[in-house]
Amino acid sequence: MTATADAEAAENGLTPLADYLGSVLRRLRALPPLDLDLTQAYGNVLAEDVVAPHSFPAFDQAAVDGYAARWEDIAGGGRGAGYVPAQSGGPGGRTVRLNVVGDLGAASWRPVRLTPGSCFSAAAGAPLPIGADVVVPVEWTDQGMAAVEIFRVPKRGYGLRRTGEEVTGGALLARSGTYVSPALVAVLAATGIGHVVVRPSPRVVIVATGDELVDVGRGSQPGQVVDANSHALTAAAAEAGALAYRVGICDDDPEGLRGLLEDQTLNADLIITTGGTGTGPGDMVRRILSRREGSRAGPVTFTDVALYPGTALGFGTVGAEEVPVVCLPGDPGAAMIGFEVLARPAINLLAGAEPVFRPSVRAHLLETVSSPAGLREFRPAHVAERRGGGYTVQPLNGGPFTLSGLAEANGLLVLGERVTAAAAGSTVDVLLLDRRR
Known part of the structure; x- marks a missing residue:
């Protein structure tokens, strides 16, 4: 935003959006970190760097089903040149024949060694015998059991994975602030990690206010408006990664509103209200929450922001727990835009996610x-x-x-x-x- 735009907004009695967001987000802090079992970490954000305790793969292993062999024993069949298709055997009608001295599966654990002219039948994931530097896929052979004929000769190193080929022990797997995706869970598990320290998903409570509101399942009529907002905002908060809870509809009753919000401070890291942010006679949310009561920390401040649609937004804390509260307009379109502009960045900040704004x-x-x-x-x-x-x-x-x-x-x-x-x-x-x- 330019200085001219700031000046124009100020002349209209409106707070520039960038200034308003900066003042709000500076008051929020990421939630305290939590040590979680890996199976529960998905969807959260890492609170500290994660280093691999072990290498992956953890040992030399076959990458395909085939025959683990010494490349020098089979190179003569293809003179060491890449993949060699057989016509009737190898080049010149020749094939390579090796003795099969054993079978290796993914559960095999005893170390074995190759001798010249021999090979092992190996399943994908099986540990390689000592001396093996190639795995010939079964489809390139006659699939023999006691002895095998090889029709195609792969390059040295084909069909196997070496220790630490993908991740070496001590390597940085993910930095603090990284979103825990299913793929990251797989990497963490594969390197021997069972717990990670994350920022918990914020618990977000959504409350719709207004005497005119009725629940879904019916049509609106004069004097009644179907509550679309609390359902939509609950979905939006869940999409943003929060644990979202829809409380429902609260009438424009001062004591009822105070009591409801006080109760929810025990269950929420953020409360979102919708409706009542204007200055009209029925705008109870603004009237009630903007008051300071006793020694209770900070009122909710309502600000007319240079935003379209929906200029009136509220932010502050409620209850002895000082739970942050975001107050959005009652119009459904304005409420959804207000969520994108204000509530969603607040959720991301509480969750420790970066960046907090949409790309x-x-x-x-x-x-x-x-x-x-x-x-x-x-x-x-x-x-x-x-x-x-x-x-x-x-x-x-x-x-x-x-x-x-x-x-x-x-x-x-x-x-x-x-x-x-x-x-x-x-x-x-x-x-x-x-x-x-």
Whole structure:
């Protein structure tokens, strides 16, 4: 954001979005680390570097089913030249014949040694006999049991894996801040790690507020609005990696709201409310949470931010536990954008994840769009990669408030405070959304 944009936002009585996010995120700290069994670590973020205690593979082993042999015993059949296809045997009609002196499986453990002119039948994963430097795949042989004829000669070292070929003992496997993926779990387990120190997934409680709200399973009618927000935000928090819990609907009752939030501070690392962030007569969340009561730490501060849609956002702590609370607008589109802008980075920060913001790209705009002056707009859009590199972005119909647009979007087109119109063909910023498509 430029200094001019900051000045324009200030003139409108709005806080620049970048300033607001910086002030909020500086107040948050990653959750204390936790030692977890490896089977429970998936989805968390490492809290410390992880070093391999053992090499992987842990021993020389066969990589394919075949015959473990000395390459010098079979090289004559192919004169040592790569893969040699047989016509009737090896070159010149010759094959290589070796004695099979034993079978080795993945569970074999006694060390054995090759003698000249011999080989072992070896299953993939079996430890190699001493002296073996090649494994001939079974399909390149006559699959003999007492003796085997080899029709193709692989290069020296083919079909085997050496100790530490992939990971050596003492090597850095992953740095602090790394997301624990299924593949990383496999690497950790393979090198002998059973526990890791991680940041726990934040427990996030979602509360929808408003006398007008009714639960799902019916249609809205005058005086009643179906609660879409708490369901959508619970899903969004889970997508962000949180342990998300939907409390449900809370009426605009001051004591009821206070009691509900006080109860939830025992179960939450972050509370998200939706609705009541404005200055109207029914905006109970802002009225109640912005008050300081007794010696209780810090009220929730509500700020009008240069953000479109949904300028009114709240952040602070509640209860004696000083649990962070994020207050989002009641409009479903504004609540979802507010989650992306504020709540999702807060969840990532608590989880110790880096970076805390969505990845972004610069994209070629396919359609001219207009945007309100002095506000940073986040508009649902579809992003696609261009042939030859780069991206294109197509704004979706209906603007930022439409739920259908958000449901179809795989990106959010970002238009800055000074942008009132962006022409087709211009280059714009786009946040990339996680979509399993």
